[in-house]
Amino acid sequence: MSVSDKNRASHEQKEALVEDSIRFVWRHGVSATATRAVEGPVAVSGNGVRVTDIDGNEYLDALSGGSAAATLGHGRVDVADAVHAQMTRLHWVSLRTFINEPSIELGRRLAGLTDAGLQTSFFVSSGSEAVETATQLTKSYHRARGNPAKNTFLYRKTGYHGTTLVGASASDNAEFRTWFAPLAPGFVEVDACYPYRRPNGMSEEEYGEACAAALEATVLEVGPENIAGILAEAIPAALVLVPPANYLRRLREICDRYDILWIDDEVFIGVGRTGRWFGFQHFGVSPDIVTSSKGITGGYVPLGAAIASSRVMDTIFGDQAGGQAKVAGHTYAAHPTACAAGLAVLDAIEKEDLVGNAERVGEWMIDEFSRIYADHPNIGDVRGKGLLIGIELVQDATTREPFARDLAVGRKVMDRAMENHFMLRASGDVITLFPALVTTSADAAAMVTATCRAIDEVLGEL
Ligand SMILES: Cc1ncc(COP(=O)(O)O)c(C=O)c1O
The missing domain is CATH 3.40.640.10 (Type I PLP-dependent aspartate aminotransferase-like (Major domain))
Structure with missing residues (x-):
């Protein structure tokens, strides 16, 4: 079988998996159309603050698995x-x-x-x-x-x-x-x-x-x-x-x-x-x-x-x-x-003093976002405690006027991050990060870079 035949076969297998998932597993919060469009994605393994999908793509996880539960990261023996x-x-x-x-x-x-x-x-x-x-x-x-x-x-x-x-x-x-x-x-x-x-x-x-x-x-x-x-x-x-x-x-x-x-x-x-x-x-x-x-x-x-x-x-x-x-x-x-x-x-x-780690690493991330976005016209607020971090995006940081709802700015940032293989969340136009307590300084720096990339790309396209 040629390489392209193999790729086609594996793509067909994945499509079948996605269709079966829509049929047999009720998925909350994500529509069947969206699941189909992004082909799941289908997670197969995880390690630390990284999750790997069925195609071998690695996602940097600033959401502790998506809903804040994986506080020790993935794959703890x-x-x-x-x-x-x-x-x-x-x-x-x-x-x-x-x-x-x-x-x-x-x-x-x-x-x-x-x-x-x-x-x-x-x-x-x-x-x-x-x-x-x-x-x-x-x-x-x-x-x-x-x-x-x-x-x-x-x-x-x-x-x-x-x-x-x-x-x-x-x-x-x-x-x-x-x-x-x-x-x-x-x-x-x-x-x-x-x-x-x-x-x-x-x-x-x-x-x-x-x-x-x-x-x-x-x-x-x-x-x-x-x-x-x-x-x-x-x-x-x-x-x-x-x-x-x-x-x-x-x-x-x-x-x-x-x-x-x-x-x-x-x-x-x-x-x-x-x-x-x-x-x-x-x-x-x-x-x-x-x-x-x-x-x-x-x-x-x-x-x-x-x-x-x-x-x-x-x-x-x-x-x-x-x-x-x-x-x-x-x-x-x-x-x-x-x-x-x-x-x-x-x-x-x-x-492992992970409560202390959450305090130290979280504080560094919040300071870093505050520094980077100190004078940004669309960053209204950077806030948080430990590894619970929020960045509020607004139309005008001086008046605190929100973006029009139908612009769905937060949603676009979340989608863009995922396209870049980075997991963050948006609640309306508040971008939130809640990484695992085991997040290292290097992980945190990568998360800050990936967050700013998604925000800057979307704001630049408005
Ligand atoms: C503050 C709070 N209470 C309750 C719940 C519900 O927990 P579960 O989804 O495990 O039922 C959640 C879930 O995110 C939550 O954040």
Whole structure:
């Protein structure tokens, strides 16, 4: 067979694979047409911060696998060994029948990561389940205190909390809100805290205060006697909204004043990404419940957790009148193999100081973008914490006027980067990067160059 015959045959095989994938695997977020147009792409292997497709193309991955989970990068033999050892010893038994050692050890380790009083983990298999479990725990807490009417949840504009009915009902996602209607009752939207978009002339601190005042006004309008909790990421990841220093302190005060639990959804940012184990640690405040997934197992095996504080658990465990608190129990809750993967991931993060690495490398990248784009007319803002980085593209950096929506500038940058074999994301016109915690200085420099290339090419063509 000649070389060109072989190439044709392999191209035909790939086309067949793509067609089968469209037929047999429901793919979220990407249409069949787009999958066909870019022939997948079909990933076949990964190593560190690089993913290789079926044609041998290598993609530099600034997205930790695409959705922020591969925090240790790809191809870690230590995690695979831990998973293999656990699977061949005891792959799974139901939590209903047995307790198991890896889950106890992982729960203990998570509780010890911060001094925030976080204590008890309810292990599930995804971020959406962690969020839903957190809302159930919150209801149990209020029932145990004799306040069953407290069952409404606040969530914030631009927030994302998953795809179960509860997650979708607590997410500002227009498509979900239409597709999944009718949504769950008892979810009320409040404004996001978006410092770059604060009113002219207002300081960050004044803005943090104003956001908190607006939150408190909504609490009073809905009635504190009805409100169970607020779902709020310490640093909302989609648009990289690092809040003013005072905002979460004020949110905490409001929660305490009206007996509202703060569910800090750290599914995206938790377990090291922001240069701390958890994002809330940047702000000197502690939530009542933290949700985690993605980074907890570095994406090697699905796992999620709702981690409740001792204060919440003491209240629930003290509920003798109500009997056992009600939280959903899943078949795969506290899956021993997933928890063994989690333990191996925590070992690696600690041994290799990856939280520190995220802080150092992330800071360098943010400084570098800020330097390169200091006077660029279309770069409105560079922001981030650790390896969660956002670059907001605008029509006019002096007035902060956004680009017209139909220009789809962010989308074009994301597509161009992928054509250049580089993975970044766009949320509207905010370009986001969330590389693995193992990103080296050399990887980071390559990511900065590739990001600027995609942005500059697209802006140059407008
Ligand atoms: C903040 C946040 N919460 C919840 C979820 C849902 O997690 P999953 O996709 O694992 O269900 C996500 C997913 O990206 C997330 O970023």
